[in-house]
Amino acid sequence: MAPRVSLFVTCLVDQLFPRVGLAMAEVLERLGYQVEFPEAQTCCGQPAFNSGYRGEARAVGRHFLKAFRDAECIVCPSGSCASMVRHHYAEIFHKDPEALAEAGKVAPRVHEFSEFLVRVAGREEVGARFEGVVTYHDSCHALREMGLREEPRRLLRAVRGLELREMDIAEECCGFGGTFSVKFEDVSVAMLGTKIDAIRRTGAEAVVSADSSCLMQIRGGLERAGLPVRALHLAEVLAGV
Amino acid sequence: MSEAFHHRIQEALLDERLQAALYAATGRLMDKRRSGVTAQQLPDYQQLRTHAHRIKQHTLENLDYYLELVERRVAERGGRVVWCRDGSEAQSFISGLARDRGVRLAVKSKSMTSEEIGLNEALEHRGIEPVETDLGEFIIQLAGQKPYHIVAPAMHKTRQQVADLFERKLGVPREEEIEKQTMIARTVLRQKFLAAGMGISGANFVIAESGAVVVVENEGNARLATSSPPIHVAVAGIEKLLPRAADLAVFLQLLGRSATGQPLTSYTSFLSGPRRAGELDGPDEFYLVLLDNGRSRILADREKRQTLYCIRCGACLNICPVFRRIGGYSYPGAYSGPIGAILTPQTLGLNHEPELPFASSLCGACAEVCPVKIEIPQMLLALRGEVKKAEARERRWNPEKLGFRIWAWAMQRPRLYELAGLATSALLEVDLPGPLRAWGRGRELPAAPARSFRQLWRARPRSG
Numbered sequence: 001m002a003p004r005v006s007l008f009v010t011c012l013v014d015q016l017f018p019r020v021g022l023a024m025a026e027v028l029e030r031l032g033y034q035v036e037f038p039e040a041q042t043c044c045g046q047p048a049f050n051s052g053y054r055g056e057a058r059a060v061g062r063h064f065l066k067a068f069r070d071a072e073c074i075v076c077p078s079g080s081c082a083s084m085v086r087h088h089y090a091e092i093f094h095k096d097p098e099a100l101a102e103a104g105k106v107a108p109r110v111h112e113f114s115e116f117l118v119r120v121a122g123r124e125e126v127g128a129r130f131e132g133v134v135t136y137h138d139s140c141h142a143l144r145e146m147g148l149r150e151e152p153r154r155l156l157r158a159v160r161g162l163e164l165r166e167m168d169i170a171e172e173c174c175g176f177g178g179t180f181s182v183k184f185e186d187v188s189v190a191m192l193g194t195k196i197d198a199i200r201r202t203g204a205e206a207v208v209s210a211d212s213s214c215l216m217q218i219r220g221g222l223e224r225a226g227l228p229v230r231a232l233h234l235a236e237v238l239a240g241v
Numbered sequence: 242m243s244e245a246f247h248h249r250i251q252e253a254l255l256d257e258r259l260q261a262a263l264y265a266a267t268g269r270l271m272d273k274r275r276s277g278v279t280a281q282q283l284p285d286y287q288q289l290r291t292h293a294h295r296i297k298q299h300t301l302e303n304l305d306y307y308l309e310l311v312e313r314r315v316a317e318r319g320g321r322v323v324w325c326r327d328g329s330e331a332q333s334f335i336s337g338l339a340r341d342r343g344v345r346l347a348v349k350s351k352s353m354t355s356e357e358i359g360l361n362e363a364l365e366h367r368g369i370e371p372v373e374t375d376l377g378e379f380i381i382q383l384a385g386q387k388p389y390h391i392v393a394p395a396m397h398k399t400r401q402q403v404a405d406l407f408e409r410k411l412g413v414p415r416e417e418e419i420e421k422q423t424m425i426a427r428t429v430l431r432q433k434f435l436a437a438g439m440g441i442s443g444a445n446f447v448i449a450e451s452g453a454v455v456v457v458e459n460e461g462n463a464r465l466a467t468s469s470p471p472i473h474v475a476v477a478g479i480e481k482l483l484p485r486a487a488d489l490a491v492f493l494q495l496l497g498r499s500a501t502g503q504p505l506t507s508y509t510s511f512l513s514g515p516r517r518a519g520e521l522d523g524p525d526e527f528y529l530v531l532l533d534n535g536r537s538r539i540l541a542d543r544e545k546r547q548t549l550y551c552i553r554c555g556a557c558l559n560i561c562p563v564f565r566r567i568g569g570y571s572y573p574g575a576y577s578g579p580i581g582a583i584l585t586p587q588t589l590g591l592n593h594e595p596e597l598p599f600a601s602s603l604c605g606a607c608a609e610v611c612p613v614k615i616e617i618p619q620m621l622l623a624l625r626g627e628v629k630k631a632e633a634r635e636r637r638w639n640p641e642k643l644g645f646r647i648w649a650w651a652m653q654r655p656r657l658y659e660l661a662g663l664a665t666s667a668l669l670e671v672d673l674p675g676p677l678r679a680w681g682r683g684r685e686l687p688a689a690p691a692r693s694f695r696q697l698w699r700a701r702p703r704s705g
Contacts, residue, residue: 009694011652011658011662013694014694014695015662016687016689016690017687017690018690018692018693018696018697021694021697022697022698025698037695039655041655042652042653042655043652045649048648050603050625051641051645052622052626052627052629052630053629053642054626054629055649056646056649059649059653060649062653063653088622091619140606141605144604144606144609171606172562173602173604175602176602177601177604178603179676180601180602182676182679183599184250184563184599184600185679185680185682185683186251186254186683187254187563189683189684190254190260191566191602192684194562216687219685219687220680220684220687221683221684223684223685224684224685
């Protein structure tokens with residue numbers, strides 16, 4: 001029987017960028033995985049956690065743990081949401097032994113998409129084709145909390161027809177930061193401007209990232225600047241044949 | 242309070258010259274640091290960071306012991322430790338001492354701790370003239386401003402601005418060349434060094450086993466300020482202690498490199514007490530002011546104690562994409578940047594500027610470069626939780642709190658969440674007040690998809 005993986009698509013992808021979830025499922029199926037989508041899933045709780053509402057974050061976190069209790073392997077198209085479960089659940093549940101034990105079981109089963117492909121599935125070449133030059137934006141949490149610097153790049157370099165052209169500040173934050181993007185809207189947009197300039201300087205026709213939240217920010221900036229650069233999730237590039 | 246915070250941020254963002262200068266200056270320091278900690282330059286960099294973290298942890302967990310030890314050691318060398326609970330105790334001790342000894346002029350070497358307690362203003366108020374002798378601090382003092390950056394206090398000033406300032410305040414011919422500006426400052430300061438009755442320094446480290454104060458610098462002004470005047474007063478936070486001189490082998494390698502990329506600063510001075518019999522240089526009297534000012538409260542907080550590990554290298558400021566935009570003057574308190582964002586709420590209180598811990602995208606770049614591995618994003622998250630808890634305790638009306646409560650309720654009910662999601666998508670189609678409008682000021686809103694992932698998934702033809 002084919003190995004099974006459960007998708008945690010994240011609330012953002014579910015509600016706003018469904019194609020990213022479909023693309024991720026497509027790649028996983030192409031590699032021979034049986035893909036399922038636990039319907040009870042909603043959000044990991046990070047928006048509340050990052051905003052200081054720990055009680056609300058815990059409530060949503062407990063729901064996440066329930067929704068994925070039976071999942072053996074969870075794949076998620078976001079380094080940020082994966083990190084919330086893997087690294088921050090221990091912190092929010094430190095006074096709730098039951099949830100803490102459950103989180104301890106679920107956390108190691110959660111994988112960010114590129115992490116899963118390269119480290120778990122052991123694949124870099126996934127049969128994708130993309131004609132053109134792309135640049136890669138490191139999403140902060142995939143890079144710094146999950147330690148995924150090379151994984152997404154290896155996957156991109158293995159795509160037929162694709163040229164990866166690095167920008168000079170790939171690791172600098174795009175300015176999203178969850179509610180920061182609206183609480184400190186002006187600072188967030190200023191940070192975005194620096195990122196957009198760097199993307200523009202590469203001459204790439206698409207900017208690729210592993211997190212839809214960063215991409216929402218970057219796409220919003222590209223469109224506002226009227227630049228013909230596409231903002232694509234890594235899964236969308238890898239799904240292309 | 243928060244309005245003023247946003248106003249200062251706006252001001253910095255709208256200043257195009259400042260934006261370019263700030264981004265470039267921090268970028269240069271970032272590059273220097275990066276080339277100073279490469280695997281070739283410093284193969285043990287990561288181990289040194291871990292080691293430094295552990296030394297600080299050990300010292301702070303045994304601080305009572307080391308503080309008593311340093312008091313004894315300083316006394317054995319003929320100096321005196323002065324314990325100060327807060328800024329005003331430190332101010333009154335130093336100004337009282339100056340008055341007793343008839344001091345009218347005090348030269349100062351760079352000290353953020355003295356900034357923290359507003360020492361200059363206090364001395365001036367009591368008729369004692371404090372003169373900053375670090376070039377950047379000298380410029381800032383002439384301009385009547387505060388340090389912009391922990392390490393580079395005049396980072397926001399162009400040499401043209403310095404030329405104007407010197408011409409206006411010192412009455413010298415206008416000079417735009419940095420070397421010549423330095424010579425002007427040197428001429429002015431040399432007279433001050435010779436005339437001063439007191440030298441005030443900070444301390445980068447205080448060695449418990451020997452009672453020595455360690456000061457690192459590049460200009461030689463700290464050495465002069467602490468050896469020429471008859472009295473030396475060193476002001477240090479109680480967290481500056483290190484158990485042994487041998488521990489400097491770890492910290493000196495990290496501090497210079499993290500701050501400016503230098504393997505070592507030009508001067509590293511060990512200042513241990515007054516001049517002894519047979520010695521040619523040094524002061525007649527030595528005082529080490531050990532300042533609490535909220536530090537023991539931080540020490541008592543197990544989760545956020547590591548805030549006190551900071552060695553003030555400034556690396557987190559240089560790499561912070563928020564600091565690089567809003568600059569040093571947007572932050573409340575003496576310390577700016579990520580370290581200021583976690584230190585200030587703990588010393589001045591959460592209410593001083595409740596939005597400060599939220600002014601971060603939590604990108605984590607600060608923690609990545611911190612030489613003593615302070616988990617700054619973790620501290621920010623903890624502070625955010627405390628701010629919201631305090632708001633709830635005070636039962637302050639807060640639409641955000643209500644929003645998150647409803648959100649959390651819906652997120653535990655997948656069917657409701659699905660409906661709510663549809664509603665959100667619909668909202669994206671119309672112009673709305675609140676967060677969506679804030680988003681839309683500088684960015685396009687995402688186009689709402691016709692169907693959510695789960696709807697598409699359900700409609701998907703089953704494969705296999």
